[in-house]
Amino acid sequence: MRICIIGFGAVGQGVARVISMKRDKVREKYGLDMELVAVTDSTGAAVSEEGLDPDLLLETKKKTGKVSEYPEHGVSDISGLEVMNEVEYDCLVEVTPTNIEDGEPARTHILAAFRAGKDVVTSNKGPLALSYSELIAEAESNSVQFKFEASVGGAMPILNFAHETLAGCDINSVFGILNGTTNFILSRMAKEGSSYEQTLNEAQQLGIAETNPAQDVDGIDAACKVVILANSILGRDVSFKDVEINGISKITPEAIYLAKKEGYLIKLIGEVSNEALEVSPRLVREGSPFAVGGTLNVATLKTDLAEDVTVVGKGAGSVETASAILSDIISVWKSRR
Amino acid sequence: MRICIIGFGAVGQGVARVISMKRDKVREKYGLDMELVAVTDSTGAAVSEEGLDPDLLLETKKKTGKVSEYPEHGVSDISGLEVMNEVEYDCLVEVTPTNIEDGEPARTHILAAFRAGKDVVTSNKGPLALSYSELIAEAESNSVQFKFEASVGGAMPILNFAHETLAGCDINSVFGILNGTTNFILSRMAKEGSSYEQTLNEAQQLGIAETNPAQDVDGIDAACKVVILANSILGRDVSFKDVEINGISKITPEAIYLAKKEGYLIKLIGEVSNEALEVSPRLVREGSPFAVGGTLNVATLKTDLAEDVTVVGKGAGSVETASAILSDIISVWKSRR
Numbered sequence: 001m002r003i004c005i006i007g008f009g010a011v012g013q014g015v016a017r018v019i020s021m022k023r024d025k026v027r028e029k030y031g032l033d034m035e036l037v038a039v040t041d042s043t044g045a046a047v048s049e050e051g052l053d054p055d056l057l058l059e060t061k062k063k064t065g066k067v068s069e070y071p072e073h074g075v076s077d078i079s080g081l082e083v084m085n086e087v088e089y090d091c092l093v094e095v096t097p098t099n100i101e102d103g104e105p106a107r108t109h110i111l112a113a114f115r116a117g118k119d120v121v122t123s124n125k126g127p128l129a130l131s132y133s134e135l136i137a138e139a140e141s142n143s144v145q146f147k148f149e150a151s152v153g154g155a156m157p158i159l160n161f162a163h164e165t166l167a168g169c170d171i172n173s174v175f176g177i178l179n180g181t182t183n184f185i186l187s188r189m190a191k192e193g194s195s196y197e198q199t200l201n202e203a204q205q206l207g208i209a210e211t212n213p214a215q216d217v218d219g220i221d222a223a224c225k226v227v228i229l230a231n232s233i234l235g236r237d238v239s240f241k242d243v244e245i246n247g248i249s250k251i252t253p254e255a256i257y258l259a260k261k262e263g264y265l266i267k268l269i270g271e272v273s274n275e276a277l278e279v280s281p282r283l284v285r286e287g288s289p290f291a292v293g294g295t296l297n298v299a300t301l302k303t304d305l306a307e308d309v310t311v312v313g314k315g316a317g318s319v320e321t322a323s324a325i326l327s328d329i330i331s332v333w334k335s336r337r
Numbered sequence: 338m339r340i341c342i343i344g345f346g347a348v349g350q351g352v353a354r355v356i357s358m359k360r361d362k363v364r365e366k367y368g369l370d371m372e373l374v375a376v377t378d379s380t381g382a383a384v385s386e387e388g389l390d391p392d393l394l395l396e397t398k399k400k401t402g403k404v405s406e407y408p409e410h411g412v413s414d415i416s417g418l419e420v421m422n423e424v425e426y427d428c429l430v431e432v433t434p435t436n437i438e439d440g441e442p443a444r445t446h447i448l449a450a451f452r453a454g455k456d457v458v459t460s461n462k463g464p465l466a467l468s469y470s471e472l473i474a475e476a477e478s479n480s481v482q483f484k485f486e487a488s489v490g491g492a493m494p495i496l497n498f499a500h501e502t503l504a505g506c507d508i509n510s511v512f513g514i515l516n517g518t519t520n521f522i523l524s525r526m527a528k529e530g531s532s533y534e535q536t537l538n539e540a541q542q543l544g545i546a547e548t549n550p551a552q553d554v555d556g557i558d559a560a561c562k563v564v565i566l567a568n569s570i571l572g573r574d575v576s577f578k579d580v581e582i583n584g585i586s587k588i589t590p591e592a593i594y595l596a597k598k599e600g601y602l603i604k605l606i607g608e609v610s611n612e613a614l615e616v617s618p619r620l621v622r623e624g625s626p627f628a629v630g631g632t633l634n635v636a637t638l639k640t641d642l643a644e645d646v647t648v649v650g651k652g653a654g655s656v657e658t659a660s661a662i663l664s665d666i667i668s669v670w671k672s673r674r
Contacts, residue, residue: 018642022505030504155643157502164501165494167367168359168663289649291624305355305660306492310649312626323642326505 001034001333004089006080006109007096008041008067011123011150013058014322015093020054022326032333038087044068044076045083080109084116091332093325094122100220100240103127107135114138114146119336121328123150123321129224129240132231145335147328148232152178152225155320156297156313160331162233169303171233173273176299177290178225180315181209181216182248182268186281187293190256190265196249208295218247219268219279226270230277233301238277246280259283265291338371338670341426343417343446344433345378345404348460348487350395351659352430357391359663369670375424381405381413382420417446421453428669430662431459437557437577440464444472451475451483456673458665460487460658466561466577469568482672484665485569489515489562492657493634493650497668499570506640508570510610513636514627515562517652518546518553519585519605523618524630527593527602533586545632555584556605556616563607567614570638575614583617596620602628 003019005012019034026032035051043066046052052073060070068076075083084092092113096106103126110127111134113120120139122128127135128151139146149159162171177183185199192199200217203209215221223243230236248268259266267290269282284290289310292298297315300308314320340356342349356371363369372388380403383389389410397407405413412420421429429450433443444464450457452475459465464472465488476483486496499508514520522536529536537554540546552558560580567573585605596603601620604627608615621627626647629635634652637645651657 018505021642025507026505156646157498160502161494161498164668165497166660166664167667168355168363168660168665170362287624287628287630289626289629292626293624303660305358305663306657307651307654308649309493310647312645312647312649314644317644320643323503323505323640326642327503328505330504331501 001032001091001329002037002089003034003091003093003329004038004084004087005036005093005095006040006084007094008039008061009095009097010318011095011321011325012039013061014318015095015325016054016057017319018322018326026330030330030333032330034329037089038083039067040078040080040083041067044074045078046070046073047075047083047087048073049088080105081112084109084112089118091119091121091329094120094124096124098124098126098224100126100129100224103130107131110135111138114142114144117142117144119145119332121147121325121332123148123325125151125221125224125228129227132227132239133237145332147332148228149328150321150324152228153297153299153313154180154315154317155323156299156311156315157324157327158229158299158311159232160327161311162301166301166303166306166309169305171301171303173271173302174229174233174299175302176270177267177292177297178222178270178299178315179216179268180295180297181213182222183293183297184208184295185217186248186251186256186266186268189251189253190260193253193257195253196251217249219245222268222270222279226272226277226279229270229272234272234274236274242277244278244280248281251281338369338428338666339374339426340371340428340430340666341375341421341424342373342430342432343377343421344431345376345398346432346434347655348432348658348662349376350398351655352432352662353391353394354656355659355663363667367667367670369667371666374426375420376404377415377417377420378404381411382415383407383410384412384420384424385410386425417442418449421446421449426455428456428458428666431457431461433461435461435463435561437463437466437552437561440467444468447472448475451479451481454479454481456482456669458484458662458669460485460662462488462558462561462565466564469564469576470574482669484669485565486665487658487661489565490634490636490650491517491652491654492660493636493648493652494661494664495566495636495648496569497664498648499638503638503640503643503646506642508638508640510608510639511566511570511636512639513607514604514629514634515559515607515636515652516553516605517632517634518550519559520630520634521545521632522554523585523588523593523603523605526588526590527597530590530594532590533588554586556582559605559607559616563609563614563616566607566609571609571611573611579614581615581617585618588618
């Protein structure tokens, strides 16, 4: 399987690392031979029909900041789309940064791959939160696979879990902590009694929150995930604008203290059902699976036959998120055989 | 798909109920038409090439205690194996009671189905805990599907979760509460400060513990599950006798109190790794996913790429366990197409 990675930030580099680590094992276990034929970043690309060395890609990126500096096979000033048009590949891994304004350039990359008959695996929430039904329809009409487990829970599996592992059940709702950064901040505020501003500051220093933390703390990231869950698991047809969103910036240490006194914690919860589509701070009971701290994600699926089923896992991290992409690549391969 | 159910206790009846509830939906969603062609219990069988009505089966069993009383299609004094030899079917659902002495009659049923080229779905721990490698080899040499999700976590998915959802990861160990009855007893002892004997008595009155509770409280049920997890997920080749087992009957209210004072709970834990194969009471931290109460099951998979991934769900229940069997039936169907 010839793989083309568009985007070489944390997730893209994680994919290269995971391919380097697991290539032999995956070949042995699934008969799947993964070959990196093109990798792009904002500076250009590395392209080789004979396959790129993932370790050399990582080293080149680390040293120079540019994949286009890859020995002999680097190309500068070429866009992702141009690379996709010129290179022969089987599966696109779209891992450019999420853009919640118009979903670009990921939306264009993904649609172009579909129209060229290529399978796509992505972690990119933008196009899924804005143009879900368009993407699904285009994948179907071109008879290609489209997988995006990594877009929701990072390394906490939820989409394939609902569709495959729980194939016999109908899912009526999903209720979850879908953002690791806010869970870290709220857990720390509860533990230390510190203010929101101070705790955000600490999270930024630790690299857990970004310099511009709005996507996380204002609930935008979680809202994108709510949209993806609603469309993919509940079969709804909704978009980002349909989500009611409240972030965590107004949570005070006093509110957390009062909740704690009654045996509750405050968490930023995404709720997805046929009635609700919401991201907001909620009370959860101490001792429940929702009391998890740190950057963990957790989601409970309410089913018709198996009652509540809950998954807990790391919501972010380069290699962790890439592991979900690798599982999707393997799944694409299995259904192609 | 013509389905033959051998065994019509709680799980078998759950399967009939689930087929009745979901037949139309499963046909619509997966193109799978489930037809019950034979159902047996210890008194005989109901057999019909045109298909049995699951609701009438349930009603007949409830009224008379015998499937052989099924109108027009009942047959008395016929064994499961005889039915399997005489009826044309595609998939065997083996749900006779677990027998940890020699795995019979389930082992014989399953092997006979394999040799006749039939797929098998089971919740029966006995043959899996005693003859795992024999069964897998026989399924492979006959090129048939063999699925047993319901044998471990009831409605808490773990086998398909590890194999499919986490396909990109290697699983290094599993650590879990694998028995709902003991979790109920220990949780209640912690809450009420009551003795083991008294709490067991209450659990029996509530129908949560059986009259002969040894399989649960002595750790035998959990040990069977440890064997299945070790063989299926870690690729080990072990049997029931390889598990170190300690039950919960010696746990005192004092021990639970002392643990609680330090922020711990006592739970019956199954541990599966390349080094350990063990069922024993262990301390788990309050506030961790392992602090769940009631009859819930929980398992943490330690992976190489995604770190810890945890699932929580109902470990028992007729319809809940049958939902795992239905998911397996759908999975068999998908890989047959």
